[in-house]
Amino acid sequence: MSEPVISKTSAYGRLSLYYVAFFSVFGIALPLWPRWLEHHVSLEYVGLVMGISYWAKLVFVPATSWMADSTGNRKTILLALSVVLIGGLILLPYLNGWVFYAIIWGAAGAALSSAIPLSDGLTLRAQQTLGIDFGRARLWGSLSFITFSLLVGWATDVFGIEAIYVAMVLTAVFLLIATISLPGIHTPPKPGKVSFFAPLALPNFPLFIVTVALLLSTHAGLYGFGSIHWNKLGFSNTQITVFWVIGVAAEIGMFAISGRLIAKYGAIPMIIAAAGGGIVRWILLGLASSVIVLVFAQILHALTFTLLYMAFIGYIAKRVPPAISASAQGLYDTLAMGIFFGVFTIAAGWLYQIEGAYSFYFMAVISAIGLILACVLLKRVRAHERQLSD
Structure with a gap:
């Protein structure tokens, strides 16, 4: 059966709608979901519950990425992930004990975040x-993140902590509807058996994927305990969401110019810039108790996330064949938001119990390691390109 012809305008509109829906959920999950969890499981287990959702991606991401490259069909898989998310959210109010929360949110949270490499x-x-x-299509997701973070943060201050849960369920249903409307763009699968690990055979790809995954996972301390930390410093739910919004506003600005930066300077130098920004950002968040310092630290999200991620996309688009691109993005997501993020979230939780700032200082150390790896990667890639040109 031939695929329906999809216009550029129609594809852009449908993908933009998906990003609006997805980040309406994510705009609640990142800044506010830990606040809801700490009212249903003790604080010492919040990091574990969140961490297990990242570890569950060790199953979700390889499986879904392999299916995407084997069939060339991402839309059906995204639909299944949306259904798992809604099912998990519906079950949560009937649970008692952190173990059950870890199991159910482990699956639902993994389903939510596993959609990112597939949709991107x-x-x-x-x-x-x-x-x-x-970048233009992705911008709508950032705008949605801002809108829903602010609305739900305000609703939580007015109506109480359960407003977070209600908003999560409603936006998850919105996500399912938007997923149904996605364009069915097919990627011709590679002849023969597709391996999830095929991209690792590409020159310098293993070092590249470890470097970007390590740097992205430095957000674990922020995502897991940023809102809790700011609340303990005396900031309201509305103020906390404003801090998140500032980061996303900086993200939007970087999305608008990142393409030109990467085209001019190259993907790997931008990864190095992102690593340097991470060192500064995480140290500032550990030290910060004033609004001014927190605002500046959040503006650096433009480097630590947006520039880093767009450099990753640019590298993939240039150096990875389309037939194995889903596996390449899946490998990245498995490391960044699965293995590394899961380990670092739990480590951040332990450090936070000792002293809140320690979790951020730990992320600064990881950024420094990522900076060193990025410099090594740049040297190796340039050497490889010189060999090809000879």
């Missing part, structure tokens, strides 16, 4: 085949 891969494919602007 679909958008990247639309960029390659239809010419849509990846």
Whole structure:
């Protein structure tokens, strides 16, 4: 059966709607979901519950990425992930004890975050085949994150902590509807058996994927305990969401210019810049108790996340064949938001119990390691490119 013809405008609109829906959920999950969890499980287990959702991606991401490359169909998989998320959220109020929360949110949280490499891969494919602007489509997600973070943060201050849960369920249903409307862009699968680990055979790819995954996972301390830490410093739920919004506003600005930066300077130098920004940001968040310092630290999100992620996309688009791109993005996500994020979230939780700032200082150390690896990567890639040109 032939695929329906999809126009550039239609694909852009549908993908933008998906990003609006996805980040309406994520705009609640990142800044506010730990606040809801700490009212249902003790604080010492919040990091463990969150961490297990990242570890569960060790199953979700390889399986879904392999299916995407084997079939060339990302949309059906995204639909299944949306259903798992909704099912998990519906079950949570009936649970008692952190173990059950870890199991159910482990699956639901993994389903939510596992959609990122697949949806971004679909958008990247639309960029390659239809010419849509990846950053422009992704911008709508950032705007949605801001809107829903502010609205739900305000609703939590007015109506209480359960407003977070209600908003999560409603936005998850919105996500399912938006997923149904996604364009069915097909990627021709590679002939023969597709291996999830095939991208690791590409020159310098293992070092690249470890470097970007390590740097992205430095957000574990912020995502797991940033809101809790700021609340203990005396900030309200509305103020906390404003801090998150500032980071996303900086993200939007970077999305608008990152393409030009990467085209001019290259992906790897931008990864180095992101690593340097991470060292500064995490140290500031550990030291910060004033609004001014917190605002500046959050503005650095433009480097630590957006520039880093767009450099990752740029590297993939240039150096990874489309037939194995889902596996390449899946490997990255498995490391960044699975293995590394899970370990670092739990480590941050232990450190936070000792002293809140320690969890951020730990992330600064990881950023420094990532900076060293990025410099090594740049040297190796340039040496490889010189060999090819000889």
